[in-house]
Amino acid sequence: MRDKEATRDKILNAAEHVFAEKGYHGTLVDEIAESSKTSKGAIYFHFPSKEEIFFALMDRFANAVIEDIKQTISKERGALNKIEASLEFVLQSLVKRKRLAKLLLIHGHGLGPVYEKKRLEIYDRFADVIELHLQEAVDDGSIPPLDVEITAHAWLGAISELVIRWLYTGGPEPLERMHPALTALFLRGIGARPSKLN
Amino acid sequence: MRDKEATRDKILNAAEHVFAEKGYHGTLVDEIAESSKTSKGAIYFHFPSKEEIFFALMDRFANAVIEDIKQTISKERGALNKIEASLEFVLQSLVKRKRLAKLLLIHGHGLGPVYEKKRLEIYDRFADVIELHLQEAVDDGSIPPLDVEITAHAWLGAISELVIRWLYTGGPEPLERMHPALTALFLRGIGARPSKLN
Amino acid sequence: MRDKEATRDKILNAAEHVFAEKGYHGTLVDEIAESSKTSKGAIYFHFPSKEEIFFALMDRFANAVIEDIKQTISKERGALNKIEASLEFVLQSLVKRKRLAKLLLIHGHGLGPVYEKKRLEIYDRFADVIELHLQEAVDDGSIPPLDVEITAHAWLGAISELVIRWLYTGGPEPLERMHPALTALFLRGIGARPSKLN
């Protein structure tokens, strides 16, 4: 029997390219087939529908990023340091994986309500990590008490918006300008002591 | 002339409902026709395409909100007060006009690049108002210097994300919980003096 | 507005031709569109699915034949005469409308269980007419008591089988040979007095 996984991955990789370039509705299944050098039949053997290809891509992306974030965070000591490190890491991830960022942040919306639910799920997973460490920081007295859930989601929203804007306008200064400005905004926002601010 | 407007508005109102419920691609022109109790022919008499109906709706919404914000702000004295008032007002607007908010914040994305440009335009108009007053606050020494553009967009992103989340999960505490938490986050984030925080 | 009924009929007429020639699965909706000189869109405007076109055709056929039979029968006097007349008429109908007969008797089966239900429904309507007059004949003493339901369906089955066979083998003697043989078989079968038999 031929290599099942290899084909599935070829499809996913091709889909990532095409979706990112043309958006969900702009992408034909035929294009994914051609671009993946497999066939429409192979696609429908591995995925029940076009939509599911997209969702599989979102999951793959979310899992990879979450995993990386946890890795990164584990190297830091102190809740605030962990938070700051993860903020930087998320920004870097999105910037590095432009294609996937476009998928997750923009093109998916074409799917309508169904997509939005999935997206919120994924954001929740990101938020969970942030909330965890915010709560730690509150508990150890590094910052005053605050609504960690709202804060986490507000941060994610801010990051999304700025990355989308950057993705569209193609500005040159993704990290250079966004990173320090956001760090300051976020850390001040939660009442972190000035010393944490460069 | 009267009737012309009447028909156009019937179409727009119906479209607002249907788009908000099913998303852009999920909405058939036939549905708008039926829901508006006019006809497909009438729709294509008043609008050149489905896309333009959507854009007209977004403009209608953006204009109304921007106008209202300016009104609100003009009553306040002091840059920080203006900022705080507008934050509250935007939240209230979005919460009040659920349907239109859904359109602007979510469902349009299906249109792809074309839509996103339009959306960024509208966000820019919101951001402009915020930036203006942030700069004022910096200039009069109320707050330390900061990147007003990034800050404005970060705020908008945070607000969007939270409102979308609320729109989808239907949580009961839109303003009650979001408003104070966001105010604190935002004002602290820009280094407003504690006295401004309740 | 264009003439709704005319198009619907054009589609139905074309479908009758094509289905009869190629069978249900052998017929493409494209072929019906082309043959009807309308368009695929028009077809799907008038019928929700290919299947429904077929069913509409069956209904049209059944209604026409039933109507004609009733007409024919009404001219005869005496239950047995009515029965004999209708037997002759059904045979003639099927022979005359080869195309529709093929549709009803043969090609529909391609639809599977769904079709069979519909076909049984139609046969029931035919059977009802026969049963009615058989019962009359029993009641007025022309023939001995018998199971009119079973008899009616047995007759229909016999006729179907022979017509199908004729349709396939293309034998030249449809009425000439089938009609007298079947008349004798049927009338004797229900115990009609010899005088009725030529």
Next chain:
Amino acid sequence: MRDKEATRDKILNAAEHVFAEKGYHGTLVDEIAESSKTSKGAIYFHFPSKEEIFFALMDRFANAVIEDIKQTISKERGALNKIEASLEFVLQSLVKRKRLAKLLLIHGHGLGPVYEKKRLEIYDRFADVIELHLQEAVDDGSIPPLDVEITAHAWLGAISELVIRWLYTGGPEPLERMHPALTALFLRGIGARPSKLN
């Protein structure tokens, strides 16, 4: 060799189930593979096509029934007795082997002309047996001369129709009601002397 037969039979048995339930076109080769607990590859090793599986099934059924009928008939003395016995036997066979009966009588039609030819072939084999004995009965003066070919096929048609109807409506009285009614109808129809009728 053992195993080869075993697999072939597993496939045939599974196919019988699935075809009977869903009709020819409604049945996927995958379903036969799954239901037979073999594989698509195995199916295509044993049969050149889906169609041939169906035909093999029909042959299997026809052979079994014909063989049984000949057996049954050989035990009877007198042409009319043989005829009556075979009528009863065919009914019993169909009733007993519901699934195969469905296949032969109904679902195959989906195959179009190809199938119908096959079906007519099989019916011819049944008809041959009937014709043979009808002719004998005519020859020995038990019944008046008649068109034995038409009669035989008319009988088969009548039986088919009634069995199909019973198969679909699931009426409870297959033999109890059908058998005596049909016997009377058929025997009277060929002019058998009253004494033959119970």
Next chain:
DNA sequence: TATGAATGAGATTTCATTCAT
């Protein structure tokens, strides 16, 4: 022999837009 992943021609259906009335 057996497996099941892969193929790909082709099927049905959708839907924004047009246009005769």
Next chain:
DNA sequence: CATGAATGAAATCTCATTCAT
């Protein structure tokens, strides 16, 4: 201005069959 029947390009998905393993 309004109507809604008609258009037709294009989209997704199906499934018998093949074939590398």
